[in-house]
Amino acid sequence: MQNWIEEYPLLQDLIKMEEILWINPDYDAKNDKSTLTNHDILKANQRLQRFAPYIETVFPETASSKGIIESPLVEINKMKESLEQNYHLNIPGTLLLKCDHALPISGSIKARGGIYEVLKHAEELALNHGLLKTTDSYIKFASSEFRQFFSSYKIAVGSTGNLGLSIGIMSAQLGFQVTVHMSLDAKQWKKELLRSKGVHVIEYPSDYSKAVEEGRKQAEADPTCYFIDDENSQDLFLGYAVIASRLKKQLQNLNIPVDKEHPLFIYLPCGVGGGPGGITFGLKKEFGEHVHCFFAEPTHSPCFLIGQMTGLQDKVSVFDFGLDNRTDADGLAVGRPSRFVGKTIGHMLSGCYTVQDQKLYTLLRELADQENIFLEPSALAGFLGPIQLILQSEGKKFLVNQHLHKNMEKATHIVWATGGSMVPNHVMEEYYRRGASNHVMSNDSISNRN
Structure with missing residues (x-):
């Protein structure tokens, strides 16, 4: 361990579970060695467009977006002012929230990649069995014939919660037999919601990696079962990457440019890496350096x-450094990262930082008070990003080394809200209490939450 610490001094603070900021020494926005391309993202986007009439039919909440699963991008000036007061600093530029907590169907960022991979698998099955042509109206996926067809097939996934929700809800709607293998960290309400949709939930007294391992093992033994692999799936990854062109349009609608003089900073909560990795990949393809x-x-x-x-990716885990992988941020409770994602976006990632659980609850309460927006704890992790970047010496060096410091007043910061709208009111009230000092939110406030 001493050798590790000598080579990577930041590990000393990480082992003490202190909040740290790590700047990626391999960051090189122009060094793209991935085999995935813009064309792969385009094909994923086209597939989602084909499914839009079906989505609009079976999920009426998507009617306003005509079956496209997307979330708002909103300015949060009151929260920005609150952060500046609490941390005694100025956050230069504009602070926005990407509201993936409000995504329809499953209420989290996982509604992107998870739902996309389920739809892709369903399309391939239908095409291979002569039930579909890509020129058909995909409304036919809502027919009893298609549901009967899919009922002979199974889908499985390992999850800490939100990925299981998105895959379980979408798969069950199509007619698949669905099994979600859930880790110790998964919230009870998520398990109950899945079961109410007809999803088979298997619980494990261990962490995320074990749930994935068991799910993969059971699926391999059943030729009718398709396993969605959060650790290695390119389809999940591309489902997330589709956001880039959409976010560009949202920024344009807000008259916010992204260029050398107007840098864009994105802060993404991370578990195994698939969601934030896919989004980073898409954004780098869209906005580059x-x-x-x-x-x-x-x-x-x-x-x-x-x-x-x-540099060891999935060959090393948090347990190797004496950490326990126990956190209330259930979607981030992962002990070992995705090697595929790490290798794919390693040179695209500017850095990582850590945040204490209690701070997530404090930020949860502050966002509720200031903006009337309610997120689950893990979704608040992004808010510490601009704080770390501005306060930490390594953050300041990054801004200077990347020639960003002179343009920060024109910068845009986007905190990614990854989940929260489906959290039951009584659970959200408890989250709020944990973040409040001598203050209890009223039931009326909870009931009126966004």
Whole structure:
């Protein structure tokens, strides 16, 4: 361990579970060695467009977007002012929230990649069995004939919660038999919601990696079962990457440019890496060197940071450093990162930072008070990003080295809200209490939450 610390001094603070900021020494926005391309993202986007009439039919909440699963991008000036007061600093530029907590169907960032891969698998089955042509109206996926057809097939996934929700809800709607293997960290309400949709939930007294391992093992033994692999799936990855062109349009609608003089900073909560990795990949393809992505992890579960810092990816886990992987940020409770994601976006990632659980609750309460927006704890991790970048010496060096410091007043910061709208009111009230000092939110306030 001493040798590790000598080579990577930041590990000393990480082992103590202190909040740290790590700047990626391999960051090179122009060094793209990935085999995935813009064309792959385009094909994913086209597939989602084909499914839009079906989505609009079976999920009426998507009617306003005509079956496209997307979330708002909003300015949060009151929260920005509150952060500046609490941390005694100025956040230069504009602070926005990407509201993936409000995504329809499953209420989290996982509605992107998870739902996309389920739809892709369903399309391939239908095409291979002569039930579909890509020129058909995909409304036919809502027919009893298609549901009967899919009922002979199975889908499985390992999850800490939100990925299981998105895959379980979408798969069950199509007619698949669905099994979600859930880790110890998964919230009870998520398990109950899945079961109410007809999803088979298997619970494990261990962490995320074990749930994935068991799910993969059972699926391999059944030729009718398709396993969605959060650790290695290119389809999940591309489902997330589709956001880039959409975000560009949202920024244009807000008259916010992204270029050398107007840098864009993105702060993404990270578990195994698939969601933030896919989004980073898409954004880098869209904005190149003008976008800078940072991943946020709990102090107890900084698996992606460790994998990137050491270069060992999934060959090393948080347990190797005496960390326990126990965090209330259930979507981020992952002990070992995705090797596929780490290798794919390692040179695209600007850095990682860690955040303590209690701070997530404090930020949760502050966002509710200031903006009437309610997120689950893990979704608040992004808010510490601009604070770390401005306060930490390594953050200041990054801004100077990347020639960004002179243009920060024209910068745009986007905190990615990864989940929260489906959290039951009584659970959200408890989250709020944990973040409040001598203050209890009223039931009316909770009931009126966004």
